[in-house]
Amino acid sequence: MAAFASSSFLALSKSSPSSLSSKLGGGGAFSVAVSLPRRRRPAFVVLAVGGKPTVLVAEKLGEAGIDLLKEVANVDCSYNLSPEELCTKISLCDALIVRSGTKVTRDVFEASSGRLKVVGRAGVGIDNVDLAAATEHGCLVVNAPTANTVAAAEHGIALLTAMARNVAQADASVKAGKWQRSKYVGVSLVGKTLAVMGFGKVGSEVARRAKGLGMHVIAHDPYAPADRAHAIGVELVSFDEAISTADFISLHMPLTSATSKILNDETFAKMKKGVRIINVARGGVIDEEALVKALDAGIVAQAALDVFTVEPPLKDNKLVLHEQVIATPHLGASTMEAQEGVAIEIAEAVVGALKGELAATAVNAPMVPSEVLTELKPFVKLAEKLGRLAVQLIAGGSGVKSVKVTYASARAPDDLDTRLLRAMITKGLIEPISNVFVNLVNADFTAKQRGLRISEERILLDGSPESPLESIQVQIANVESRFASAISDSGEIKVEGKVKDGIPHLTRVGTFEVDVSLEGSIILCRQVDQPGMIGKVGSILGDENVNVSFMSVGRTGPRQHAVMAIGVDEPPSNDTLKRIGEVPAVEEFVFLKL
Numbered sequence: 001m002a003a004f005a006s007s008s009f010l011a012l013s014k015s016s017p018s019s020l021s022s023k024l025g026g027g028g029a030f031s032v033a034v035s036l037p038r039r040r041r042p043a044f045v046v047l048a049v050g051g052k053p054t055v056l057v058a059e060k061l062g063e064a065g066i067d068l069l070k071e072v073a074n075v076d077c078s079y080n081l082s083p084e085e086l087c088t089k090i091s092l093c094d095a096l097i098v099r100s101g102t103k104v105t106r107d108v109f110e111a112s113s114g115r116l117k118v119v120g121r122a123g124v125g126i127d128n129v130d131l132a133a134a135t136e137h138g139c140l141v142v143n144a145p146t147a148n149t150v151a152a153a154e155h156g157i158a159l160l161t162a163m164a165r166n167v168a169q170a171d172a173s174v175k176a177g178k179w180q181r182s183k184y185v186g187v188s189l190v191g192k193t194l195a196v197m198g199f200g201k202v203g204s205e206v207a208r209r210a211k212g213l214g215m216h217v218i219a220h221d222p223y224a225p226a227d228r229a230h231a232i233g234v235e236l237v238s239f240d241e242a243i244s245t246a247d248f249i250s251l252h253m254p255l256t257s258a259t260s261k262i263l264n265d266e267t268f269a270k271m272k273k274g275v276r277i278i279n280v281a282r283g284g285v286i287d288e289e290a291l292v293k294a295l296d297a298g299i300v301a302q303a304a305l306d307v308f309t310v311e312p313p314l315k316d317n318k319l320v321l322h323e324q325v326i327a328t329p330h331l332g333a334s335t336m337e338a339q340e341g342v343a344i345e346i347a348e349a350v351v352g353a354l355k356g357e358l359a360a361t362a363v364n365a366p367m368v369p370s371e372v373l374t375e376l377k378p379f380v381k382l383a384e385k386l387g388r389l390a391v392q393l394i395a396g397g398s399g400v401k402s403v404k405v406t407y408a409s410a411r412a413p414d415d416l417d418t419r420l421l422r423a424m425i426t427k428g429l430i431e432p433i434s435n436v437f438v439n440l441v442n443a444d445f446t447a448k449q450r451g452l453r454i455s456e457e458r459i460l461l462d463g464s465p466e467s468p469l470e471s472i473q474v475q476i477a478n479v480e481s482r483f484a485s486a487i488s489d490s491g492e493i494k495v496e497g498k499v500k501d502g503i504p505h506l507t508r509v510g511t512f513e514v515d516v517s518l519e520g521s522i523i524l525c526r527q528v529d530q531p532g533m534i535g536k537v538g539s540i541l542g543d544e545n546v547n548v549s550f551m552s553v554g555r556t557g558p559r560q561h562a563v564m565a566i567g568v569d570e571p572p573s574n575d576t577l578k579r580i581g582e583v584p585a586v587e588e589f590v591f592l593k594l
């Protein structure tokens, strides 16, 4: 009599303490088992099942972007939501689009209960989005990094020139009926040194324009290539050299833990007396109290600020009220042209993500170029299915901690990006035994959180590297199997697959070579090799009208042990599986859902 490892695999995990649901060390989250076929979710991101997805646009977005969104989604434009209102609405939304004025906090992701799949930031800075929480919830974050670059650079130059010539103060004075020509004598820009702090998209455009004004431009950016700076006649220098030699300092770095309050008491003390500061980056890169002190002490002669630590700033904000400060309400990206461009850029990114495409502007997921994706597509399927098979082969015992994936390929290692494949194996390993939705965004995080270590190895094959991969092998160490024949000579559960004519196939189980296409579900059956076995099992399945899609037998030798792999289109009933187990030559079998 065969060891009966039935189709109740998924249901089993619901009640048994030694069940698979407790195997990945994830505790509570894993205890929710699924006994019915799960709704298959796309590998990358999203489309709402059964109808259009809903996109919440929480801040003003250009019409062109709204029109693009409306082609594929229900669009809810609700501005000025309180944090509570946002949390209430979000549970009904598949995507959210914001600018810098909305804080997308962990509470928002939690309130979405897994429905929110894309956050689109209509602009560059993503410091208002809790990226860690987004990643943990498998939510893709995309931004629109290019469309407002010129607008921000032009605003930086506008502030620079307006500050140097007291335009704002003089305007207010004239409007107040005064005519104070000697009070508003300015400073010239030509020949002065401008330090651009952050030589990225905006910083380099500011530098280019400042050169046109006759300024000597230096820049500090630890990550910018020197040749890009040289190409526009800018010298990259150290932080201290930049701030101590500049007449004007213009800030263009992102707000991160490393740049937070990067201008502070200590750094102001190193500056040239009478320096002028421009900030169109983020308020948080300046310690605002320290700037007030530096202005009062005359170290900083003037400041021009578009951004503030708290926006809008409080009415009694000393910087805003300071006579030597000019301020704008975060207008850097606010030109008609930039807003139109940003709206289109973010709408396209969100629509693409909702269709399950990998976004070129993803902030919290690895970029996989579309040509690589097309090539890897069948292997992505194979990877997920091998993960699903491998985890279903585990019997009770200690938790899964260690999975080894081996890729055999004629491609040089640098030419084979396995992040996507690893993510899909992780998805296959975790989803069948939990209620966690795993995608490219959260796969590594989810594996880590569950103490699941996935190591990767490559075997370099001779021959033509036309196909990216020859085979993928998944091995799970230190576990027992409910199908003993799945254990390799070295003691791990081992499954291996290939892609044949674009279709994933299972080609090895343990030490047995098989060949069954990975579609529908699979019965693995070990028996004593003898005539008539295929017919017997086939006719039991036929009795229940279960269609066999594929069948193959691998054996140790004639009349010895054989493993039969049977692909079935419909899941057989428990009775049918029981009848297969009762065939005298059958030693063990499992039914595996793909």
Ligand SMILES: NC(=O)c1ccc[n+]([C@@H]2O[C@H](COP(=O)([O-])OP(=O)(O)OC[C@H]3O[C@@H](n4cnc5c(N)ncnc54)[C@H](O)[C@@H]3O)[C@@H](O)[C@H]2O)c1
Binding pocket: 124, 125, 126, 145, 148, 149, 152, 197, 198, 199, 200, 201, 202, 203, 220, 221, 222, 223, 224, 252, 253, 254, 255, 258, 259, 280, 281, 282, 306, 307, 330, 331, 332, 333, 334
């Ligand atoms: N005021 C606005 O409306 C407005 C509009 C657009 C952009 N921004 C802000 O401007 C900033 C720059 O935007 P971008 O599009 O040029 O981004 P970017 O990513 O192209 O450039 C940022 C640059 O900062 C550099 N950097 C990172 N850490 C640094 C550090 N410690 N010191 C110096 N440089 C560092 C990076 O290497 C990068 O080159 C961002 O903060 C963005 O949010 C504001």
Ligand SMILES: O=C(O)[C@H](O)COP(=O)(O)O
Binding pocket: 099, 100, 101, 122, 123, 124, 125, 126, 148, 330, 332, 333, 334
């Ligand atoms: O980071 C950005 O893109 C700018 O700060 C613009 O922000 P906004 O979209 O709120 O104008």
